[in-house]
Amino acid sequence: MASGPSVLRIGRDDDTEAYIRLIGDAWREFPGIVFDVDAELPELRALATYFEEKGGRLWLAEGGNGPLGMIATRPMREDGAWEIGRMYVAKAARGTGLAHKLLDTAEAHAREQGAERMVLWTDTRFNAAHSFYEKRGYVRQGAIRILDDLSKSLEFRYAKPARGLIVEVLDAAAAASAERRFSEIMVACVADGAFVSFLHPLAIEKSRAFWKRTSSEVAQAHRVLLGAWLEGALVGTVQLDLATPENQQHRAEVTKLLVDPAYRKRGVGEALMRRAEQTALRLGRRLLILDTKADDAGEKLYRRLGWTEVGYIPDFTQDASGQGYAARFFFKRPA
Numbered sequence: 001m002a003s004g005p006s007v008l009r010i011g012r013d014d015d016t017e018a019y020i021r022l023i024g025d026a027w028r029e030f031p032g033i034v035f036d037v038d039a040e041l042p043e044l045r046a047l048a049t050y051f052e053e054k055g056g057r058l059w060l061a062e063g064g065n066g067p068l069g070m071i072a073t074r075p076m077r078e079d080g081a082w083e084i085g086r087m088y089v090a091k092a093a094r095g096t097g098l099a100h101k102l103l104d105t106a107e108a109h110a111r112e113q114g115a116e117r118m119v120l121w122t123d124t125r126f127n128a129a130h131s132f133y134e135k136r137g138y139v140r141q142g143a144i145r146i147l148d149d150l151s152k153s154l155e156f157r158y159a160k161p162a163r164g165l166i167v168e169v170l171d172a173a174a175a176a177s178a179e180r181r182f183s184e185i186m187v188a189c190v191a192d193g194a195f196v197s198f199l200h201p202l203a204i205e206k207s208r209a210f211w212k213r214t215s216s217e218v219a220q221a222h223r224v225l226l227g228a229w230l231e232g233a234l235v236g237t238v239q240l241d242l243a244t245p246e247n248q249q250h251r252a253e254v255t256k257l258l259v260d261p262a263y264r265k266r267g268v269g270e271a272l273m274r275r276a277e278q279t280a281l282r283l284g285r286r287l288l289i290l291d292t293k294a295d296d297a298g299e300k301l302y303r304r305l306g307w308t309e310v311g312y313i314p315d316f317t318q319d320a321s322g323q324g325y326a327a328r329f330f331f332k333r334p335a
């Protein structure tokens with residue numbers, strides 16, 4: 001069934017049938033989920049009032065043949081956080097960009113109302129939803145929540161900073177959920193000429209395999225992974241390699257500083273490096289080293305941040321055509 005163009009508007013209490021259809025259809029895609037409105041979702045009878053009373057808002061998207069999607073957001077009590085909820089897109093409207101439009105609308109509203117952080121819970125079975133939220137910069141946070149509902153649902157918590165330039169350390173769960181986004185960023189950086197182990201064109205599967213290994217090293221505490229968000233988008237990353245020999249536990253190597261080419265020259269690289277240095281110090285790593293392609297954007301950044309050059313090696317790496325590129329080596333004692 002073609003969905004036709006959709007109109008997005010504020011949801012009303014009397015849109016109950018539309019909410020029931022969207023939520024019921026989505027739940028029925030997963031065997032074993034019990035959909036009983038009166039027992040478990042009585043708020044669907046007046047959903048706009050439900051969100052209004054919580055200080056939030058609800059939207060409904062409609063096409064010529066009925067409801068196509070919905071989303072809601074409401075403030076939470078802590079951390080300046082706003083929750084995204086009731087996000088459903090009818091099968092007919094999937095892959096049309098409606099999901100992005102819904103989430104853009106809800107996030108923009110939350111941000112306008114002062115949200116610092118976005119959070120959401122999603123059923124552990126909803127794989128397509130996880131990919132979507134991960135694409136949108138959300139990372140997994142905390143333990144799985146067990147609901148006392150008829151389906152005994154398990155839910156993941158996803159979260160992200162909502163505004164500004166924020167760098168956070170990612171634990172293993174967050175790292176695993178960021179694999180997709182970091183893979184895309186690495187492919188784009190390699191295409192842009194970055195000096196980060198791989199040749200252009202870097203296949204997305206190969207990039208994913210690299211980030212999967214990274215998450216497992218984070219889980220083993222051999223590596224620290226940082227992510228940078230700019231206005232709610234996950235746009236950059238850097239790592240601290242902690243797997244040093246036992247007589248070098250006071251130092252770490254900074255690796256894979258990557259900023260999405262679409263978000264360069266906005267201070268993301270600098271914010272990542274500053275946070276990496278603070279994190280290293282906190283972990284007792286008092287000496288940092290790195291190498292970089294000579295005369296590249298990274299070198300400029302490291303010099304600006306007070307790194308000391310220790311040497312230059314010509315022809316250190318090659319591109320796919322065999323052309324050689326020099327590298328420069330730096331160290332810094334973070335203070």
Ligand SMILES: CC(C)(COP(=O)(O)OP(=O)(O)OC[C@H]1O[C@@H](n2cnc3c(N)ncnc32)[C@H](O)[C@@H]1OP(=O)(O)O)[C@@H](O)C(=O)NCCC(=O)NCCS
Pocket residue numbers: 189194195196256257258259260263264265266267268269270271290291292293296297298299300301304
């Ligand atoms: C190196 C890299 C991480 C820098 O990322 P970035 O986010 O652009 O870094 P920053 O924005 O902090 O700094 C870059 C420049 O933007 C400038 N800048 C920062 N904020 C700015 C702003 N709001 N407006 C205008 N310019 C700004 C900085 O002063 C700096 O200028 P300079 O190059 O003349 O010194 C990025 O180019 C990259 O990912 N390259 C590919 C991967 C790579 O080479 N990594 C290094 C491996 S060792």
